[in-house]
Amino acid sequence: MPLVHDTARAFMPYPEVPVPQAATGPLAGLSFAVKDLFDVAGYPTSGGQPFVLALSGIKTRTAPTVQKLLDAGARFVGKTITDELAFSMNGQNAHFGSPINGAAPDRITGGSSSGSAAAVSHRLCDMALGTDTGGSVRAPASHCGLVGLRPTHGRISLLGALDLSPSFDTCGWFTRDLHSFARVADVLLGEDAAPLPATQRLLRPTDIWALVAPEVLDAFAAPCAKVEAALGVAVPTTVVLDSLDAMYWHYRHVQGHEAWTVDGALIERYQPPLGPGVAQRFAWAREIPDQKIAEGQAYRARFRAHMAALLGPDGVLLMPTMPDVAPRISDDEAGLESYRNRALQMLCVAGLAGLPQLSLPWATRLGAPLGLSLVGPPGSDRSLVALAQRISA
Amino acid sequence: MPLVHDTARAFMPYPEVPVPQAATGPLAGLSFAVKDLFDVAGYPTSGGQPFVLALSGIKTRTAPTVQKLLDAGARFVGKTITDELAFSMNGQNAHFGSPINGAAPDRITGGSSSGSAAAVSHRLCDMALGTDTGGSVRAPASHCGLVGLRPTHGRISLLGALDLSPSFDTCGWFTRDLHSFARVADVLLGEDAAPLPATQRLLRPTDIWALVAPEVLDAFAAPCAKVEAALGVAVPTTVVLDSLDAMYWHYRHVQGHEAWTVDGALIERYQPPLGPGVAQRFAWAREIPDQKIAEGQAYRARFRAHMAALLGPDGVLLMPTMPDVAPRISDDEAGLESYRNRALQMLCVAGLAGLPQLSLPWATRLGAPLGLSLVGPPGSDRSLVALAQRISA
Numbered sequence: 087m088p089l090v091h092d093t094a095r096a097f098m099p100y101p102e103v104p105v106p107q108a109a110t111g112p113l114a115g116l117s118f119a120v121k122d123l124f125d126v127a128g129y130p131t132s133g134g135q136p137f138v139l140a141l142s143g144i145k146t147r148t149a150p151t152v153q154k155l156l157d158a159g160a161r162f163v164g165k166t167i168t169d170e171l172a173f174s175m176n177g178q179n180a181h182f183g184s185p186i187n188g189a190a191p192d193r194i195t196g197g198s199s200s201g202s203a204a205a206v207s208h209r210l211c212d213m214a215l216g217t218d219t220g221g222s223v224r225a226p227a228s229h230c231g232l233v234g235l236r237p238t239h240g241r242i243s244l245l246g247a248l249d250l251s252p253s254f255d256t257c258g259w260f261t262r263d264l265h266s267f268a269r270v271a272d273v274l275l276g277e278d279a280a281p282l283p284a285t286q287r288l289l290r291p292t293d294i295w296a297l298v299a300p301e302v303l304d305a306f307a308a309p310c311a312k313v314e315a316a317l318g319v320a321v322p323t324t325v326v327l328d329s330l331d332a333m334y335w336h337y338r339h340v341q342g343h344e345a346w347t348v349d350g351a352l353i354e355r356y357q358p359p360l361g362p363g364v365a366q367r368f369a370w371a372r373e374i375p376d377q378k379i380a381e382g383q384a385y386r387a388r389f390r391a392h393m394a395a396l397l398g399p400d401g402v403l404l405m406p407t408m409p410d411v412a413p414r415i416s417d418d419e420a421g422l423e424s425y426r427n428r429a430l431q432m433l434c435v436a437g438l439a440g441l442p443q444l445s446l447p448w449a450t451r452l453g454a455p456l457g458l459s460l461v462g463p464p465g466s467d468r469s470l471v472a473l474a475q476r477i478s479a
Numbered sequence: 480m481p482l483v484h485d486t487a488r489a490f491m492p493y494p495e496v497p498v499p500q501a502a503t504g505p506l507a508g509l510s511f512a513v514k515d516l517f518d519v520a521g522y523p524t525s526g527g528q529p530f531v532l533a534l535s536g537i538k539t540r541t542a543p544t545v546q547k548l549l550d551a552g553a554r555f556v557g558k559t560i561t562d563e564l565a566f567s568m569n570g571q572n573a574h575f576g577s578p579i580n581g582a583a584p585d586r587i588t589g590g591s592s593s594g595s596a597a598a599v600s601h602r603l604c605d606m607a608l609g610t611d612t613g614g615s616v617r618a619p620a621s622h623c624g625l626v627g628l629r630p631t632h633g634r635i636s637l638l639g640a641l642d643l644s645p646s647f648d649t650c651g652w653f654t655r656d657l658h659s660f661a662r663v664a665d666v667l668l669g670e671d672a673a674p675l676p677a678t679q680r681l682l683r684p685t686d687i688w689a690l691v692a693p694e695v696l697d698a699f700a701a702p703c704a705k706v707e708a709a710l711g712v713a714v715p716t717t718v719v720l721d722s723l724d725a726m727y728w729h730y731r732h733v734q735g736h737e738a739w740t741v742d743g744a745l746i747e748r749y750q751p752p753l754g755p756g757v758a759q760r761f762a763w764a765r766e767i768p769d770q771k772i773a774e775g776q777a778y779r780a781r782f783r784a785h786m787a788a789l790l791g792p793d794g795v796l797l798m799p800t801m802p803d804v805a806p807r808i809s810d811d812e813a814g815l816e817s818y819r820n821r822a823l824q825m826l827c828v829a830g831l832a833g834l835p836q837l838s839l840p841w842a843t844r845l846g847a848p849l850g851l852s853l854v855g856p857p858g859s860d861r862s863l864v865a866l867a868q869r870i871s872a
Contacts, residue, residue, distance in 0.1 A: 099749060101536040136529040136574040143494040144537060181529040181574045183752050356492060359576050 090163050090211070096185040096204035097164040103128030105148070111159030112273055116266065119205045119214040121198075122165040123172060124149040125246040133248045134168040134179050134198070137358040149246030151257055151274065152215065158273045163211045166201025170364045171349055172217060172250040174198055175225050175426050180361025184415065189231035190454035193412035194422075196225035199260070203230040206260045213261045213270055219250045220341060221408075221433035223258035227445040228457030229412035232260040233267045235471070238464045239440035242274050251344035254337075254437050264446075264475050271471045280399060280465035282473065287401045288314065290322040293330055294405045294432050302410050302451060309448035309458050313404055316477040322404070325396060328389060330431045336389075337434035340382035342371035362419045363426075386438050393439035397463045402473070406432060407445040407457030435461065442467040446474055483556050483604070489578040489597035490557040496521030498541070504552030505666055509659065512598045512607040514591075515558040516565060517542040518639040526641045527561040527572050527591070530751040542639030544650055544667065545608065551666045556604045559594025563757045564742055565610060565643045567591055568618050568819045573754025577808065582624035583847040586805035587815070589618035592653070596623040599653045606654045606663055612643045613734060614801075614826035616651035620838040621850030622805035625653040626660045628864070631857045632833035635667050644737035647830050657839075657868050664864045673792060673858035675866065680794045681707060683715040686723055687798045687825050695803050695844060702841035702851050706797055709870040715797070718789060721782060723824045729782075730827035733775035735764035755812045756819075779831050786832035790856045795866070799825060800838040800850030828854065835860040839867055 090097065097119070105126060108114075122132050125145040132139035148156070156162060167182045169175070177200035178184045187195040188207025195203050199216025203226030206214045216223045218236040227234025235258045242257040249255060259274070261267040298306070314322055327333070346368065352358070353368055360368060397403070409428045413421060436443040441464060445457035462470045483490065490512070498519060501507075515525050518538040525532035541549070549555060560575045562568070570593035571577045580588040581600025588596050592609025596619030599607045609616045611629040620627025628651045635650040642648060652667070654660040691699070707715055720726070739761065745751070746761055753761060790796070802821045806814060829836040834857060838850035855863045 095750065099530060099534045101534065130533075132529075132533065136525075136532065137492060139529065139532055140523075140525065140575075141492045141494065180752055182533075183750055357488065357576055359573055 092210065094186045094188060094204040094208035094210055095183055096166050096201040096208065096210060098122050098132060098167060098182070100129050100165060105156065105162040107156040107161055108159045111157065113155060113269060114159035116160045116213055116269065117163050117211040118155055118160045119164050119166045119202055119211045120152055120162065121168050121202045121214070121216045123168055123217055123248040124152050124215060126152055126162065126165060129165055131248060133172065134170045134182055135358060136181050137352065137356045138171070138248070147246060150243050154273055155215070160213070166205055166214060169198035169200055170361050172198040172219060172222060172248070173345055173364050173367055174361070175221055175429065176363065176422050177226060178361070187230050187412060190229070190412060193229065193414055193454055196229035196412055198222040199226050203227065203232055203260055206230070206232055206262060209262070212266055213259055215257065215259050217244065217247065217250070218256050218258045219254045220337070220430060220437055223260065224407050224433060224443060224445045224457065224459070225429060227260055227447070228407035229455065231447040231455030232262060233264055233447060234258060234260045234445045235467065236436055236443045237275065237467045238442045241465070241467060249348045251341045251348065253344060254341050264471070264478060268471050268475060271468055275468045278465055278468045280463055282402070282462060282466045282469035283400050285400065286317060286473065288317050288319045288322055289325045289401050289403050291327050291403055291405055292324045293326050294435065297330070297409055297428060297432055298406050299410065302456070305449045305451035305456055306406060306458060310404060313458070313477050327435060328392065332385065333389065333434050333438060334431045336382040336385040337430065337438050339374050339378040340386060342367070343374050343379045346371040346374070363423060389438050390440060393441065394463065399463060401463065402470070403461035405459050405461065407459045408432070411451050411454035411456055440464055442470055444470045444474055485603065487579045487581060487597040487601035487603055488576055489559050489594035489601065489603065491515050491525060491560060491575070493522050493558060498549065498555040500549040500554055501552045504550065506548060506662060507552035509606055509662065510554045510556050510604040511548055512557050512559045512595055512604045513545055513555065514561050514595045514607070514609045516561055516610055516641040517545050517608060519545055519555065519558060522558055524641060526565065527563045527575055528751060529574050530745065530749045531564070531641070540639060543636050547666055548608070553606070559598055559607060562591035562593055563754050565591040565612065565615060565641070566738055566757050566760055567754070568614055568822065569756065569815050570619060571754070580623050580805060583622070583805060586807055586847055587622065589622035589805055591615040592619050596620065596625055596653055599623070599625055599655060602655070605659055606652055608650065608652050610637065610640065610643070611649050611651045612647045613730070613823060613830055616653065617800050617826060617836060617838045617850065617852070618822060620653055620840070621800035621848065624840040624848030625655060626657055626840060627651055627653045627838045628860065629829055629836045630668065630860045631835045634858070634860060642741045644734045644741065646737060647734050657864070657871060661864050661868060664861055668861045671858055671861045673856055675795070675855060675859045675862035676793045678793065679710060679866065681710050681712045681715055682718045682789070682794050682796050684720050684796055684798055685717045686719050687828065690723070690802055690821060690825055691799050692803065695849070698842045698844040698849055699799060699851060703797060706851070706870050720828060721785065725778065726782065726827050726831060727824045729775040729778040730823065730831050732767050732771040733779060735760070736767050736772045739764040739767070756816060783832050786834065787856065792856055794856065795863070796854035798852050798854065800852045801825070804844050804847035804849055833857055835863055837863045837867055
């Protein structure tokens with residue numbers, strides 16, 4: 087039986103197996119859940135896909151990042167439902183169902199770290215591990231009113247976790263509050279390689295903000311003003327990143343190609359029934375022409391350099407995490423797909439450039455949460471968390 | 480990795496774990512597969528449902544009926560896909576896919592013992608264990624051109640197997656030929672408690688045959704004539720069983736009620752997404768009024784007595800197993816549901832009366848198999864197999 091009574095429908099119902107933790111440590115007293123992409127000894131790993139679950143067997147090793155949390159004294163409470171093969175942003179899994187958004191039960195959690203966000207938003211644990219390839223931590227953080235980080239690419243180990251698109255995959259996490267978030271950051275991030283200086287340049291990417299409807303913009307006005315005030319910014323510096331269309335398509339081509347490289351063999355061998363959207367995306371990913379992939383990879387290298395130059399060591403982008411509050415559960419697949427594509431236009435910035443992005447639950451609209459994001463230079467992850475604490479102090 | 484290269488998409492892809500068998504015995508040289516409702520030590524048991532798979536853990540005991548086969552020297556080759564929670568007759572599982580019918584690849588296998596029938600029809604093993612509640616062995620036997628038995632209710636142990644509707648659930652099996660079938664019968668059935676006498680009364684239930692379209696009737700003409708000739712019957716005795724509508728509805732009410740009793744708690748607790756048809760049937764089963772259940776149970780007792788009197792110790796019904804060859808894979812859910820309901824009118828006879836029914840691959844139409852059935856008195860299972868051998872000799 088699972089370790090927690092799962093009011094959020096967030097957890098995989100694996101039989102309980104003890105997962106030892108350190109008797110004490112910096113995370114003592116903190117409970118955590120793990121997205122079912124990470125191996126935990128004694129449990130299978132499903133990736134939200136029944137064939138993967140059947141193939142998995144019981145894992146004998148625990149993923150190093152999970153082990154770090156255990157070694158720091160955090161208590162494991164269970165594995166959470168992920169969107170199928172992590173290749174969805176809806177928080178709806180055709181085989182394992184839809185975890186419930188604790189902040190807005192009539193709205194999707196977002197995904198693919200859906201169960202992790204649901205578990206934390208329902209207070210079933212203090213912290214939950216997720217992964218973020220194209221927005222899988224940031225989207226549910228925004229939708230469920232949580233703090234969530236997509237770290238600098240490569241900063242937190244994904245060993246012992248199922249891949250989606252390795253050159254974009256990152257390991258992030260959720261908490262309800264910044265204090266807990268910072269405790270976990272100390273354990274998982276340690277010191278920054280490139281800490282932000284004492285004074286930052288706050289940058290407002292006008293092309294990203296242009297994706298947001300006026301009524302949503304209103305909801306962000308007060309939290310943005312608070313950030314600016316805290317940083318002593320009178321008039322925010324505006325920047326333009328690049329063609330949203332170019333970013334979006336190059337991101338999708340490279341990411342889709344890697345997803346097919348990772349999962350195509352399983353899909354071709356077993357022909358597993360895949361959920362709505364997921365099946366279509368893999369079918370599309372399979373057919374991406376080599377030319378598009380090469381163009382995407384070249385674009386990414388240029389975009390990375392462009393963003394590094396734009397941010398320098400002290401630039402921080404202030405931007406919405408998602409275009410709006412979470413879509414309603416009752417929205418149809420076409421509506422969700424259109425929302426997903428708009429969201430990817432803002433999410434792909436940090437993805438393409440490998441930058442850390444911290445989503446903060448600082449806005450609301452229609453009674454549902456909306457995340458505001460800080461995006462910093464590579465290696466500034468821990469500083470972003472400290473900056474957020476300074477702003478909210 | 481699975482033990483066999485699965486051209487039929489019949490097997491669950493569980494990691495291979497050795498399952499010891501006796502060095503020799505009456506089933507030496509015979510390979511077998513097991514429907515994934517039965518526990519096999521070292522493997523999980525999914526029932527074709529992802530939550531059940533997640534909850535299962537690795538089983539430490541092997542179901543006694545599987546153990547009997549191993550003790551007789553048969554070699555285990557893997558666990559086969561079942562329709563979801565065994566509550567479908569289509570051979571299509573929304574989570575684990577559709578095994579392929581080796582006798583008619585453009586047609587459904589039938590279910591719920593879909594993977595077992597697919598594996599045998601593709602010659603991936605010699606024999607496969609299934610279960611039959613409402614037709615789950617008989618339907619795929621007919622559709623895939625196999626010998627298949629629904630035994631007398633209670634005759635073969637279902638310990639260590641997932642229930643569907645216990646007062647109807649039986650353990651059956653498939654082979655391609657009667658010789659292998661008889662070898663397995665010796666092991667799983669042993670001696671009949673009520674063997675058929677040397678001379679049988681062949682009975683033709685006209686109400687059941689009236690369910691069959693003229694062109695299908697034509698396909699059965701020659702095999703029926705062969706049976707009658709072998710038994711020395713000049714003019715077959717016709718019988719009328721009862722109102723098809725009464726049999727069908729009373730069967731469905733009692734069976735549906737038991738299915739909800741067995742699976743309702745899982746469905747309510749986890750709200751697993753269920754495949755098309757399955758979800759609707761459980762939703763329907765949940766609402767069956769107590770009055771209907773009581774009426775069904777009373778009817779079943781009367782029908783059982785009526786059939787016992789009709790058959791006596793020597794009566795054998797000769798009837799079609801299914802209304803026609805298997806529907807095409809491309810048929811829609813509505814078409815499959817309508818075929819299923821027609822099929823249940825003939826399948827529910829043995830189900831309600833607890834009688835053994837042996838389906839024999841003795842007819843074809845449109846190049847696809849059609850099963851002809853012998854239904855005998857309770858406890859005459861082994862005699863039915865011997866009778867089929869005598870007829871086909």
